[in-house]
Amino acid sequence: MDDPHPGERPRKKPRFWVEKNEEPVVESVHPAVTPLHVNVSPSPSPPPPNNEAPTDEQPKVEDSELHADSITDGFDTGLLQAVVGELAPSVLQILQRRSNNDVQRAINLYLDGSWQSAPPSVTPSTSTSLPFQTRLTNGLKRQDTEMSSISTPDSEASSTPMAPILKAMPSKRYIGSFGAVAWATRSGRGLLQHAEKVGIERSKMKEYPTKKRAVNNKKQDVVVRFTNAKGEEVGRLENGFAAWISVLIDQKLCSFEGSCVYVPDRLKTGETVYLQLQCFFVRSAFDKRKFVKPDSNRAISPFEELESRDEKDLRLRQVAMVKLFEAINLSPSRNNESTEKHKRQGLLQAAESAESKEQKEKTKAITSTLPGSSPPSEENEEGEELEQDQLDSLYKKAQSFDFNTPTLEPASTFSMDLRKYQKQALHWMVGKERDEAAENRELSMHPLWEEYVWPTQDADNNPVPTVDEQTMFYVNPYSGELSLEFPRQEQNCLGGILADEMGLGKTIEMLSLIHTHRNSVQEKDSTVKRLPRLSKSSATVEQAPYTTLVVAPMSLLAQWASEAEKASKDGTLKILLYYGAEKSANLQKLCCEANGANAPNVVITSYGTILSEFNQVAAMDGNRGSHGGLFSLEYFRIILDEAHYIKNRQSKTAKACYELSATHRWVLTGTPIVNRLEDLFSLVRFLKVEPWSNFSFWRTFITVPFESKDFLRALDVVQTVLEPLVLRRTKDMKTPSGEALVPLPPRTIEIDKIQLSQDEREVYDYIYMRAKRVFAQNAEAGTLMKSYTTIFAQILRLRQSCCHPVLTRKKDIVAEEEDAAEASDLANGLADDMDLQSLIERFQSDGEQDANSFGAHVLKQIQDESNSECPICSEEPMLDQAVTGCWHSACKECLLNYINHQRDRNILPLCFNCRNPINARDIFEVVRHDHLLEEDSLQNSIESSSQTPRISLRRIGLAGSAKTQALLGHLKAERREDRATKSVVFSQFTSFLDLIEPALTRDHIPFVRFDGSMSQKQRAIVLQEFNESSQPYVLLLSLRAGGVGLNLTCAQRVFMMDPWWSFAVEAQAIDRVHRMGQTKKVKVVRFVVEGSIEEKMLKIQDRKKFIASSLGMMSDEEKKLQRIEDIKELLS
């Protein structure tokens, strides 16, 4: 209400209702209001519609007074009217009757409106912002209905037969009337009389064409003025009315006439004036926009606004119409049931949200025009992004696939074998294309339209002119169109969305359709007959009844061509690649019907070609035919591959694709919704599915509910849209017999039992004892539930210490310790990570000394020996070569085992070779960098190829914890086996991933990382790199962030660094790799520390206790109890 609108009426206290008793105005209002309605009842003559007879005023007042006086037996009408205002006698009667002569009750009845529940109720106004005005209009209406119901007996006979019948639609036709509130802009006496006819006009009609300014202004000009009979301006309508009335006038839909219902004798500026307005639909409203097909709209504006001007006009128009129908209380006599539910409410809501958004955009626009910031790009998209889980639930709804759907064998010219689900797809697709039912469908109303009956009487029950054979009119509240003709439902979509997940063979399915449903050259007559209404939208567009146009991203063109070749028996399918230099001179001539025998069956082109030809055609003023290219034909079928290329309906590519004509339209995409519901709209728009291809309709029922967090409703609607249109199967789907759609390669899971090192074990034992003590203390004191968090934290510590002791300690302390150790080692000349080459160089540079030259010799020996047999276990080559302080090599594990063996027997460990004393601290791992890809060395080409592979020595124990070392061991081993293998490493502790990272870096194992802290965009980049790179990447993935949804089929190894409470969660993570699209064997390694809490967790997993809790079937309290039970077991 507190709108800073400049044209707003000056704020003034609405004295009129609040201070009833003191204000003389009150007294004068009601006699004036009441007779207006009362005088209708006798209707002595059929007066002109909007001419209230002022002469009737006096008698009627007396009449009402008479009534008021007469009802005195215990029912104080004076009190009643003093409180609620003057009432019509009939109302008084009803009130008295219903309240059983109890005045107080009557007042309540009146005020809450329940007194009139019996007569047809009046739609309550939605506008809560105008309480007193609303009450007034409602009051007027109420009396209206009351009056007319009383007056019908005598008015009937006199009025009805007098209505003239016209042959055709007049220039304007009465639609209804309503009370409106206005205020004076002038003061003076005798400016306006009661019942005087007033004119309603827009203040600045001339400015409408330059509306661009209005759009840019924050507030639109809505001023509507009214004039007296002399044509002098008296005042303006209240904003609540003016807002929509101005639109109706501006958009030349309606005209208004009015009469004054109440005006004070002496008018002061700002004072309230009541008007009765009659609304007429203008003739032009019906023919101007009659069935404008959206696809004839060729406007290409390079700088499309977020909401274009047309869209904004449309939105205003929608709101205005809804408000109008509400005001005149006219409801449709027939409309589409499915859309009925939230229709008007939805429209208003949609408009409101658009408005608020517009304002947001404005502020955004202002900030973005600041210097330095980039201008809004064309790719700007609207709509909120969908969260992953929303997307999941949406797809879940959309992909209820019935495995019993019939199958169809492909035509004999198709040379490939189809799987069962592919034959089902073929059956479905052919069914969609041959939708004969659509042709025979009985005349049903278009789902977007509503039917209304022209009123035969005006508000005063005076007949209005009717038109011969035009008793109805039709309104499309979504497009704001009006029509006098019956809007027939058209079945436009003879195609659909094939949204099978990647890897299920969409291309093959489509090719089988191309083979199976095609026009043969002979039966061309029947073809033409079958497509009559599609002919000649432009005279120069030729039919291409034998051609399917495939539009695909540039990179897939060759693949399409070769697949099409492969799938067809020789000579059964003519394929034409149409892009770049290979464009034939005139596609139109080639593909037209006359050239049927030679026309290519499949034309494959790219989105880029479409766009460039679209621009050419647009430059030729849309003359498709003479261009002779892609747009000069009406194809039998169009297939858009990877159709999310057109997900942005504002993009030029999308608009170009909308312009392609064809009988059958298909889109292929694995992701019909990438991240916004609008993505789907563009597909639907391309498919020309009524009613959803109307953006306003879409916004109303899908975008707006979704943005206002009404997810269920929005998704529900999306489902209704998708269900008949979409066929989607996912790789995870199982047939009823439990088989996967496409059988998966085998998967092995092995558990790698990890031995903690001495130091790690000590840390673990310490934490274990502490946890056990805390648990025991609490169990004794009976405070287990209270100290649940503490205990749980201890358990967490314990689990972390299995991964890496450092996880359990404060980071800064650890860092200090490491620094200190490093410093002392450097002092001793034994850096922790010695580069062997540099070591050798150092020894060689001062090679005079025997000891040093021996050292250099041995170090070279190490390099040479690395492929020889381990002296201890005879493994050849050694597994993880390690050297003693005296430079003798063996497998790392053998060496450590040996040292431990001797130590356990209290024997001083001696070198197995030279019998010098050795100790575990002076064992060095030999780190070979030969598991790196060839490419790496190729990059440093010549110099590295001649060199020996880089080797470095690293003191054992610094590669990290036992688990990280085990992981590195596995990764390196697998790299030796197959250089291209990619691996996924899951851990639930991102801090553990932090520790694994440097270990991988040190060993030159390339990796990428994916966790919950990354933005959607970063995640996409990481996944793309992991998927597409030829490097043997390792993907570090947090269990929580990566457990669901991701497709990591490019990897063949999964490492689970730590067990989770429920194996189901782990299994889900494993399924990221082992899912449809996986072509190789998958090996899963689960690391479990021997003799630790992790082993016990496995036991708990086996009992599957946690499944219930992880599925959310337990309350929090129950979960806690359950956990405590488990913790008891863990610490046993």
Next chain:
Amino acid sequence: MALPKRIIKETERLMNEPVPGISAVPHEDNLRYFDVTIDGPSQSPYEGGLFKLELFLPDDYPMTPPKIRFLTKIYHPNIDRLGRICLDVLKSNWSPALQIRTILLSIQALLGAPNPDDPLANDVAQKWKEDQNAAIETARQWTQEHAKP
């Protein structure tokens, strides 16, 4: 328990590249148990004799040395009546880098070079020190009596 790779490799190598004068054949029912024969080294009192030994690889082999015993009676200061052998590499000087082959070679060498200063059979060592020729003669006789192929 599966046989460690090392044992398999050693066995294979003993079969494929036998050491002259030495043979070691595992039992079929226990691959850690070997029947061993060693030819007496030439120019020693054991020349011409064929000595049988048994060899057993314990579970923690090669962390611990194999257990070896002469089955053939032999007159030698470092080998006792029960056939037990006194040899440093079979005890404190064992290294996991040593193998069956090297150990058997060491034993063969021991036959060629008895060491009465570190005796196991004290009476034999005594004899050897007092009258080396007589001791050698006894050894030769024992070889003729007990170690005839």
